[in-house]
Amino acid sequence: MSIHELDPVTLYGCQQGDTKALGVLYDCYRQPLYYLARRMVGAQEAEDVCHEIFIAVFRSLPKFRGKSKLSTWILSIGTHLCLMHLRQRRGPAAQTEPLESADDAPLDTLSPAYEVEARDFMRRLSAAIDTLPDTQRLAITLRGFQEMSYEQVAGMMQLSIEQVRATLFRARRNLIKRLKEGS
Amino acid sequence: MPQPAPTDHYTPEEWSAYADGEAPVEQREMMRLHAMDCPDCAGLMRSYKELQQGAEDLLRHAEPPRPELRERVLTTGKGAMAEEHTRLRWQSSIGRLFAAVIAIGLVIYAWNLALSPGEAPAVVINRVLISRYFVEPPSLDYDIGIANPSGRPVTITRAITRDPLGGELKDLHPPLQISGGKTAVHILGRKVPESAHLVPGTYEITLVTSHGTVSARTTVEKEK
Numbered sequence: 504m505s506i507h508e509l510d511p512v513t514l515y516g517c518q519q520g521d522t523k524a525l526g527v528l529y530d531c532y533r534q535p536l537y538y539l540a541r542r543m544v545g546a547q548e549a550e551d552v553c554h555e556i557f558i559a560v561f562r563s564l565p566k567f568r569g570k571s572k573l574s575t576w577i578l579s580i581g582t583h584l585c586l587m588h589l590r591q592r593r594g595p596a597a598q599t600e601p602l603e604s605a606d607d608a609p610l611d612t613l614s615p616a617y618e619v620e621a622r623d624f625m626r627r628l629s630a631a632i633d634t635l636p637d638t639q640r641l642a643i644t645l646r647g648f649q650e651m652s653y654e655q656v657a658g659m660m661q662l663s664i665e666q667v668r669a670t671l672f673r674a675r676r677n678l679i680k681r682l683k684e685g686s
Numbered sequence: 687m688p689q690p691a692p693t694d695h696y697t698p699e700e701w702s703a704y705a706d707g708e709a710p711v712e713q714r715e716m717m718r719l720h721a722m723d724c725p726d727c728a729g730l731m732r733s734y735k736e737l738q739q740g741a742e743d744l745l746r747h748a749e750p751p752r753p754e755l756r757e758r759v760l761t762t763g764k765g766a767m768a769e770e771h772t773r774l775r776w777q778s779s780i781g782r783l784f785a786a787v788i789a790i791g792l793v794i795y796a797w798n799l800a801l802s803p804g805e806a807p808a809v810v811i812n813r814v815l816i817s818r819y820f821v822e823p824p825s826l827d828y829d830i831g832i833a834n835p836s837g838r839p840v841t842i843t844r845a846i847t848r849d850p851l852g853g854e855l856k857d858l859h860p861p862l863q864i865s866g867g868k869t870a871v872h873i874l875g876r877k878v879p880e881s882a883h884l885v886p887g888t889y890e891i892t893l894v895t896s897h898g899t900v901s902a903r904t905t906v907e908k909e910k
Contacts, residue, residue, distance in 0.1 A: 520767040522760060529759055537755075538748040550751055554759055561763035562770045625747070628740045646706065647741035653708045672702035675737050 506574040506648060507531050514573065518564050529557065532574070535648060536581050542632065542644045543585035544592075552588055556581045575655055578648065582641065582659045589637055624682075631681040639674035642667060696720060698730055705734035805836035806898035807864065814849070814889045814904060816882060817875065824882060825875035826851055828891050832872065834864040836897060844894035845874050850887035852878075884910040 509517070509528060516524025536556050541549035559580050567576060632643055638660070645656045657667045696704075696717055703709045704717050721728040812829040819825075828847060834840045842862040846855045854876045864870045874891065890903040 520764065520771060522764060525760055525763060525767075526756070529756055533756070534748060534750055535745065537751040538745050541748070550755055553751055554755060554762070557759040558763055558766050561767045564767070565770060565774055625740060625743060628737070629744055632741070632744070643737075643741050644745075646738065647745040653703075653706065668703050668708065669699060671706065672699040675702050675734050676698065678737055679733060 506535050506578075506650075508573055514567075517561075518567065525561065528560075532557075532560075532577055535574075535578065538647075539578070539581050539644060540585060543637070543641060544588050545633075548588070552585060555588075556584050559584060574648075575659075578645070578651075579659045582645065585641070586637070627682055628678065631678050634681060635674055635677055638662075638670055639677065642670045643674045643678075646671060694720070695724065695727060701727060701730040702734045705731055705738055806900050807832050807834045807836075807840050807842075807893075807895055809833075809891070809893055809900045809902045811889065811891060811902045811904040812871070814884065814906065816878065816884050816910070823877050823880055826878045826882070826884075827873050827875040828889070829873050830871070830891060830902065831869065832862075832864055832893070833869040834866060834897075837866045838897075839863055839865050841896040842893050843896070846892040846894075847874065847876060847890070848892075849889040850885045851882055 509531060513524045513527050517528050533553070537549060537553045540552040540556065544552050556577075560577055563580065567573070571579075632640055635643065641660060642656060645651050645659060653664045653667045653671075656662075657664045660667065662670070700709060700713070700717070704714065709717060717727075717731075721731055810831045812831055815827050815829070816824050817827050826847075826849070832842070840863075842858060842864070844855065844857050847853055856874070856876070862870070862872060884906055886906050886908055888903055888905050890901060892899060892901040
């Protein structure tokens with residue numbers, strides 16, 4: 504899913520605090536930001552975190568100078584706040600995730616049965632994503648925004664491109680494993 | 687980096703990047719050719735693509751937030767933005783005020799530097815003596831030391847002496863220059879009668895300088 508960009512006039516209106524323009528911005532970004540929050544902090548707190556992200560976006564809008572795309576900038580704020588929220592919830596001790604070597608990964612593939620049961624596959628995939636470690640879950644979620652390159656994901660997650668590549672791979676390997684376990 | 691032949695397997699991580707369209711450009715075609723002949727690698731690539739497609743579909747079909755959130759965000763957000771605008775205006779005003787204060791300070795400093803006389807030099811009389819020459823009349827010499835502690839050069843234009851043998855106001859041609867932070871010794875003399883002797887009393891010298899007027903005195907106890 505690609506995210507729409509606001510036209511410059513609406514963006515200017517937002518920066519001036521125009522309610523109508525802010526409403527357009529909300530409508531444009533509510534879905535991706537709510538999805539990001541829901542994926543990262545869970546359904547119960549998603550709405551509060553989504554609210555918090557929008558307020559942070561509104562507060563920072565007067566300082567937005569267009570050096571990146573608005574959608575990238577907004578998602579960066581969302582990513583940062585979701586990670587902050589998870590850190591507060593879990594404490595600093597839970598930050599490190601075990602690093603797995605990519606070399607010893609088995610050549611695991613999805614069974615063709617998933618192609619048939621699309622609805623079931625989506626439900627299972629969603630549940631499997633929820634069980635991933637934070638970093639892998641975030642990487643998979645951000646990659647879900649179709650036009651998000653490794654470089655953009657790396658910028659948002661403050662990782663190198665190589666780390667993003669490895670994280671996405673580990674996430675997918677774990678997803679395949681969990682989808683197979685659950686079948 | 688050497689490229690594997692189309693028959694070599696690529697790593698699962700490389701297929702994951704390939705599925706994202708992020709494999710190195712020079713490797714993509716080799717990988718595509720390899721996948722055509724390798725069911726294992728083709729299966730991996732297909733799985734990763736399905737997962738990526740699945741992640742995109744999940745987002746596409748994600749539930750929107752409750753409609754109440756819109757009102758909540760816009761109401762709180764407007765207030766937050768108003769606060770932010772006020773804060774930025776204040777910040778900007780304080781910044782401008784600060785810049786103005788700095789600018790005024792700099793102007794005053796430059797003005798003072800250009801117009802102020804600066805720190806006056808210090809002068810001491812090392813000794814006074816009467817020098818006698820073979821053909822010329824004797825002269826009463828003030829052997830003085832001058833220190834210029836200021837950071838700028840000082841110019842001495844006039845010397846006034848006053849002592850028991852009389853006195854003199856003498857304009858210095860050329861003026862005496864002393865660089866900033868330097869010291870100098872100088873002998874200022876004036877002609878006195880052949881019969882003159884250094885009589886007891888106070889010998890005083892005043893120098894008119896570009897940084898103000900300075901004086902020094904010394905006492906002669908007995909006649910020489």
